[in-house]
Amino acid sequence: MSAPTTGAPAAANSLKELAAAPGLLSLLGWSLVGRLHLSATLVALLVVAADITGSYATAGLVSGALVLGQGLTAPLRGRTVDRRPAARVLMWTSVVYGAGVAALAAVPARAGWEPLAGAAFLVGLACPPSTQVSRAKVAQLAQGGLRRRAFTLQATVNELVLVTGPGAASLAIAGVGARGAVAFCGALAAVGGFGLAAAVRRAGVDAPAVTEAADEGASEGSLLRDPAVVRSVAAVTALISGFAIIDFVLVSWSHQRGSPALGGVLTGVWAAGSAAGGLAATLWLDGAVNLRRRLLLVAAGVALLLPALATPLTGGSPWAVAAALAVGGMAIPPALAALYDHVADSAGPARRGEAFGWIATATTAASAAANPLAGAALDRWGPWAPVAVAVVACCLATGLVAGARRMPAHANGKVPAVS
Known part of the structure; x- marks a missing residue:
């Protein structure tokens, strides 16, 4: 495989490829x-x-x-x-x-x-x-x-x-x-x-994709009987739960400081960092994908909040928290993209809609459960505790995909690595 192009030519090529796909x-x-x-x-x-x-x-x-x-x-x-x-x-x-x-x-x-x-x-x-x-x-x-x-x-x-x-x-x-x-x-x-x-x-x-794939048999039986699909859905659920905990921490921590509006600002900074990382990945990242590595980068990005929130290190400065969010957020879209790609391959063309439906249900339930857990940890040990739980959730997502088999080659011959 030839060396990937970098800089403006790579970005232009990515945009052209996205624009050339009919209706994408x-x-x-x-x-x-x-x-x-x-x-x-x-x-x-x-x-x-x-x-x-x-x-x-x-x-x-x-x-x-x-x-x-x-x-x-x-x-x-x-x-x-x-x-x-x-x-x-x-x-x-x-x-x-x-x-x-x-x-x-x-x-x-x-x-x-x-x-x-x-x-x-x-x-x-x-x-x-x-x-x-x-x-x-x-x-x-x-x-x-x-x-x-x-x-x-x-x-x-x-x-x-x-x-x-x-x-x-x-x-x-x-x-x-x-x-x-x-x-x-x-x-x-x-x-x-x-x-x-x-x-x-x-x-x-x-x-429906099943018609195109001529794969009627794949639509039979319960999707939840497939261990690979269950693991991939659980991995997304764990990751989104970690994000929900961070949202809760930002709002609660800002409220404790007497600046409720700060929570909205910090959430916006996190979203901006994530959007910047997603745009950069869309334009420049290509080739094989190591899913576990991307998920570990997300966990490391979330872990940046631990020293940022530590009063002895930073004085609990909102600037330190904002910097950690901006940097850590950049790893989220590339990881989610690789994870959704993994879900699509695990479920197969006949059951992708159902798999993403289960993700919607599981993440809704898990996010609702995450808030009381984060609140209890925050009340007992302070903001670093729920952040640590969020880091563990991201690491759990990494562990859930660790046993996945190597994904098959796509139509363009590239093989995204997950091991």
Whole structure:
């Protein structure tokens, strides 16, 4: 294999390759719009529920009910995408979910929070499978180095979703009020779902991958009986749980310092570092991939917070924490891209949607469980303790993929190493 090009020529070649794949950039762009409502709706609904109840703790139960509904049906929606035209599934669920979210804005305040939480749970069950579709169809559309670059760009896009969604909700709240913002989020979900459906059709990957692979037998039996798939799903879950713990630590640590807004700033710095690392990896990283090494780099990046938060070393300076987040965040998108690539190969073309659905369910449940664990550790030992738990979670992800077999060569002949 010839030596890889570096610098501007390599970046230009990567951009040309991404742009040359029919429909790939459109699919990635609409995957951003199709998922933007997820974080935006939580903010808008939280404000509506807080206005009704006067309690952010109770309001959290309402937004949590929406997330619970979304997580419960994620594997079923992913399995449907594996067996039915994706565009049709996206359009029907987008209509039902978008209308349901908009209807949440009309729940009267006198009804109390219980009916609002129950309605939010039911609406969440119909959430469009935008995440499953976008990841499964990228795997269906691209192979080898191109697929890894696409997954890296998608991980970078996800950072934009996390930052842009709450900002869009805040602007909508300022412009049309909290209830109007909830209705806006419903419309956004419908527009994003329809746009992603059109992008999938334009890319020519609307049909289930199992049809193209002529692999009917692969769709039989439970996905969770496959140890390789279970390990890969568990690895993603462990990694995302570690990230959820760090988010909790940043908010809690900032609150303890008497500067609640600092938590948002630090989270933004982490997202910016991650986006920068994702963009750099998309443009310049190529060739074989050592998955364990990338995951260990993520663990090392998270571990940078340990000395940054240590008062004897840095005085607990926010500047030291921000620097650790900016540097450590850069390793996240390349690792997630390689891990999602591993999930796609482990599940096979017939079951990728279901695998990413199980990831959505598992990460939702694990992130919810991670917050109380992080809170208990923080109360007892201080902020370094939950950060240490996050490091362990990242190392666990590395251990879960350590036993994976070497991944088969992709269509371009490159073999990403996982051992």
